[in-house]
Amino acid sequence: MRVGVIGIGQAGGRVADHLTYHSLWGKHQGIVPFALAVNSAQADLLGLKTIQKKDRLLVGQTVVKGHGVGLNRKVGAKVAKHGLHSIMHAVTEKVIHHVDAFLVIAGLGGGTGSRGAPVVISKIRQVYEEPIYFVGVLPSEDEGKLMAMNSIECLQEIDGMVNGILLFDNDVWKKEGLPLETGYGIMNHELVKPLPLMLGAGETANDRVGIKVVDASDIIDSWEGFSYIGYSELKAKTARDRLFFFKKKSSIDQLSPAMRCYTAIRNAATLRLTGECDIKKAKKALMIIAGPPDELNMEGFSHAKSWLESCIATPEVRGGDCPIRGWDSVAGMVMLSGYTEIPRLGVSINNVKPPVSMRASAFEAE
Numbered sequence: 001m002r003v004g005v006i007g008i009g010q011a012g013g014r015v016a017d018h019l020t021y022h023s024l025w026g027k028h029q030g031i032v033p034f035a036l037a038v039n040s041a042q043a044d045l046l047g048l049k050t051i052q053k054k055d056r057l058l059v060g061q062t063v064v065k066g067h068g069v070g071l072n073r074k075v076g077a078k079v080a081k082h083g084l085h086s087i088m089h090a091v092t093e094k095v096i097h098h099v100d101a102f103l104v105i106a107g108l109g110g111g112t113g114s115r116g117a118p119v120v121i122s123k124i125r126q127v128y129e130e131p132i133y134f135v136g137v138l139p140s141e142d143e144g145k146l147m148a149m150n151s152i153e154c155l156q157e158i159d160g161m162v163n164g165i166l167l168f169d170n171d172v173w174k175k176e177g178l179p180l181e182t183g184y185g186i187m188n189h190e191l192v193k194p195l196p197l198m199l200g201a202g203e204t205a206n207d208r209v210g211i212k213v214v215d216a217s218d219i220i221d222s223w224e225g226f227s228y229i230g231y232s233e234l235k236a237k238t239a240r241d242r243l244f245f246f247k248k249k250s251s252i253d254q255l256s257p258a259m260r261c262y263t264a265i266r267n268a269a270t271l272r273l274t275g276e277c278d279i280k281k282a283k284k285a286l287m288i289i290a291g292p293p294d295e296l297n298m299e300g301f302s303h304a305k306s307w308l309e310s311c312i313a314t315p316e317v318r319g320g321d322c323p324i325r326g327w328d329s330v331a332g333m334v335m336l337s338g339y340t341e342i343p344r345l346g347v348s349i350n351n352v353k354p355p356v357s358m359r360a361s362a363f364e365a366e
């Protein structure tokens with residue numbers, strides 16, 4: 001699935017930048033045909049590494065003079081209103097590249113991203129028919145009540161306008177004792193790591209195609225409400241390992257390919273997801289197993305799928321495999337989806353999937 005990415009605010013811009021890097025240099029290239037970073041703080045835009053300078057949009061200069069909105073959503077609204085024209089101009093220029101969906105990314109607790117995202121999403125919803133997904137970074141508990149409130153307001157505003165929301169909870173992933181910058185770097189890496197696999201599994205060009213390909217429609221059908229992603233990698237047997245069969249083996253080496261595939265999926269769904277959630281309450285799941293072609297075992301895949309079906313609330317599990325030649329690991333990715341509440345914030349959403357009539361009336365209004 002090829003996604004047009006718009007990162008808003010500091011967290012949004014950084015995560016978008018990291019995903020764009022993977023799309024350019026990672027195992028799944030071309031998943032991000034375009035990426036824009038939008039911010040009211042000039043310094044944040046200067047700190048990005050991959051998104052091209054011309055695609056970094058500084059908005060609200062007359063309002064905040066390039067200094068950010070200091071967690072104030074009212075000022076965030078002004079900035080977004082001032083910047084909307086230039087943002088949409090940039091999006092329109094870019095959408096000539098084919099995209100299957102839009103991916104808007106923002107930190108929920110701030111002012112620029114948390115207020116800018118609903119404004120931009122609403123406009124894209126009016127103009128384009130492609131699904132819109134949102135990746136939201138939840139502030140940690142210790143970031144305080146203002147950030148929690150900002151998050152709740154942002155989520156309520158986008159309720160009904162997006163097709164799905166992927167949450168990443170800084171509270172679960174925060175790194176004590178590390179400089180903030182390093183901590184954010186690690187967290188962004190954890191958040192972005194599973195996304196190229198999910199988005200790129202069905203975008204195989206010349207490489208070997210999987211037995212069961214996960215395409216854009218599988219992702220669209222699986223992603224609704226609040227979602228969380230888990231990812232796990234197990235070392236696979238390389239040709240060298242097979243040659244040196246007498247070498248001392250670890251417990252993972254001794255797993256059969258079927259067990260390795262099953263374990264990778266099970267670990268992804270249970271060990272550490274992007275946020276705390278109860279697997280039994282997920283309404284849908286998407287699972288992908290990736291690795292060298294010889295290691296992708298269909299018996300292990302089916303076993304993992306049955307296990308996942310038995311865990312979640314309804315047995316709606318989609319999935320597939322993604323052969324990657326020359327790789328020395330087996331990776332499992334699981335997205336648990338269809339949640340309507342975030343208990344930690346006491347926020348719930350009603351209707352994340354936009355009703356068709358809403359889209360039709362938006363077009364009429366144009």
Ligand SMILES: Nc1nc2c(ncn2[C@@H]2O[C@H](COP(=O)(O)OP(=O)(O)OP(=O)(O)O)[C@@H](O)[C@H]2O)c(=O)[nH]1
Pocket residue numbers: 008009010011012014015040041068069070071072106107108109110111112113114137138139140143147170184185187188
């Ligand atoms: N995971 C992660 N969280 C971040 C990062 N940068 C900021 N955050 C978090 O994102 C939330 C919002 O902060 P910002 O992104 O700076 O907010 P903003 O949208 O730029 O808005 P203002 O700073 O108020 O103008 C807070 O919870 C931060 O802790 C990042 O790189 N990674």
Ligand SMILES: [Mg+2]
Pocket residue numbers: 009010041044068110112
């Ligand atoms: Mg900021």
